[in-house]
Amino acid sequence: MQQLGDARTGKLAGNIAAFGRALRRAGVRTDAARIALAEEAATLVGVERRLDLSAALEAVMVSREQDRLVFRELFDAWFRDPELANKLLAQMLPSAEGKAEPSKRRPRVREALAAPRDPHKPPLAALPDKEAEFDAAMTASDRQRLHHADFNALGAAEYRLVERLARDISLPVPRLPTRRLRPAGESGRHARMHWPGVLHEAARTGGEMLRLPRLARREQPLPLLVLVDVSGSMERYARLLLAFLHAATRRAGRRDVFAFGTGLTDLTPAFRLADTDDMLGAASLAIDDFAGGTRLGSSLAELRQRHARRLIGRRTLVLVISDGLDTGEPAQLAQELQWLKRHSRRLLWLNPLLRFEGYAPLARGAGVLHRHADAMLAVHNLSALEQLAASLAALMRSGR
Numbered sequence: 001m002q003q004l005g006d007a008r009t010g011k012l013a014g015n016i017a018a019f020g021r022a023l024r025r026a027g028v029r030t031d032a033a034r035i036a037l038a039e040e041a042a043t044l045v046g047v048e049r050r051l052d053l054s055a056a057l058e059a060v061m062v063s064r065e066q067d068r069l070v071f072r073e074l075f076d077a078w079f080r081d082p083e084l085a086n087k088l089l090a091q092m093l094p095s096a097e098g099k100a101e102p103s104k105r106r107p108r109v110r111e112a113l114a115a116p117r118d119p120h121k122p123p124l125a126a127l128p129d130k131e132a133e134f135d136a137a138m139t140a141s142d143r144q145r146l147h148h149a150d151f152n153a154l155g156a157a158e159y160r161l162v163e164r165l166a167r168d169i170s171l172p173v174p175r176l177p178t179r180r181l182r183p184a185g186e187s188g189r190h191a192r193m194h195w196p197g198v199l200h201e202a203a204r205t206g207g208e209m210l211r212l213p214r215l216a217r218r219e220q221p222l223p224l225l226v227l228v229d230v231s232g233s234m235e236r237y238a239r240l241l242l243a244f245l246h247a248a249t250r251r252a253g254r255r256d257v258f259a260f261g262t263g264l265t266d267l268t269p270a271f272r273l274a275d276t277d278d279m280l281g282a283a284s285l286a287i288d289d290f291a292g293g294t295r296l297g298s299s300l301a302e303l304r305q306r307h308a309r310r311l312i313g314r315r316t317l318v319l320v321i322s323d324g325l326d327t328g329e330p331a332q333l334a335q336e337l338q339w340l341k342r343h344s345r346r347l348l349w350l351n352p353l354l355r356f357e358g359y360a361p362l363a364r365g366a367g368v369l370h371r372h373a374d375a376m377l378a379v380h381n382l383s384a385l386e387q388l389a390a391s392l393a394a395l396m397r398s399g400r
Contacts, residue, residue, distance in 0.1 A: 016057070193213075230265075317392075
């Protein structure tokens with residue numbers, strides 16, 4: 001006779017598998033191995049206590065901190081029966097509404113719950129599992145196309161998928177040695193002898209120098225200052241690149257982020273939020289000139305007057321994300337860019353218009369920005385974002 005709480009067979013196993021696929025649609029990294037562990041965890045903790053079941057599934061199915069809130073909201077919506085805790089097995093209905101109002105759910109949770117279902121296909125619980133990060137219906141050619149597709153040419157569903165994929169691309173910020181020292185062992189690269197340590201070790205061994213400790217400089221990532229163009233021509237790129245930068249620079253150390261259009265908006269408080277969806281929501285509330293014009297010169301003047309201390313001792317790496325279609329005065333833009341270069345280590349222009357073969361910065365603002373930037377890099381598709389980290393490292397090594 002089958003036990004009611006046995007997670008290896010029956011409806012519970014199928015619903016946990018379907019729940020895992022819903023997490024995958026929401027952008028949470030969940031594969032068949034994690035779903036199998038979740039079924040085993042449900043067997044061990046039972047279904048009598050809802051919080052215990054939630055904690056057990058979260059422990060084995062979530063590996064990133066930014067996915068925890070998404071998991072909890074989706075769990076509440078997926079396993080919601082409050083009346084029959086002891087019969088949770090028979091009451092788990094994926095189509096049931098969660099405790100949270102739909103309008104208050106995170107976009108990733110709403111999209112996962114509202115995923116279209118083909119009436120001619122079996123329910124999710126009966127579908128075979130797929131160990132893939134993409135939708136099972138997506139072919140290899142579709143994945144390749146999305147990988148190289150311009151962000152501005154994507155459909156709505158493709159745009160949401162690419163946005164989630166962009167969050168998984170890493171962007172290691174270049175690290176440079178500081179003045180502070182750290183132990184480097186006896187054969188550390190570019191290390192120097194730590195003579196007080198040598199004498200201390202010799203005193204412990206009766207005057208014999210058995211170890212020769214050395215010191216090397218500590219390394220830390222460069223401070224990062226990001227300026228994102230949110231004008232009308234950058235509308236399709238701004239949201240996706242903000243999501244990418246929030247996830248990719250999570251461990252970058254100090255980072256200051258500003259949006260500019262007709263004015264300057266400080267997005268640094270929004271970037272302190274752990275969840276990318278929360279950050280995007282806070283940024284949308286903070287930006288009041290979204291999809292408007294572009295006046296980079298006046299925005300940089302405001303940065304100089306009100307936020308000059310964000311630039312740390314000519315060590316800051318500045319990323320300007322814009323198509324260069326500035327409507328302000330070129331003379332003011334040139335003056336402010338000269339000031340910005342004097343107070344930063346590198347000024348890099350990330351330009352989505354590099355998707356066009358033979359692109360030349362012919363617009364007035366683009367020409368000024370091109371003359372003052374240390375380099376111009378592409379950010380128009382997933383492939384370009386993956387190459388961005390390698391390009392930054394190469395530029396820092398070359399010193400150009």
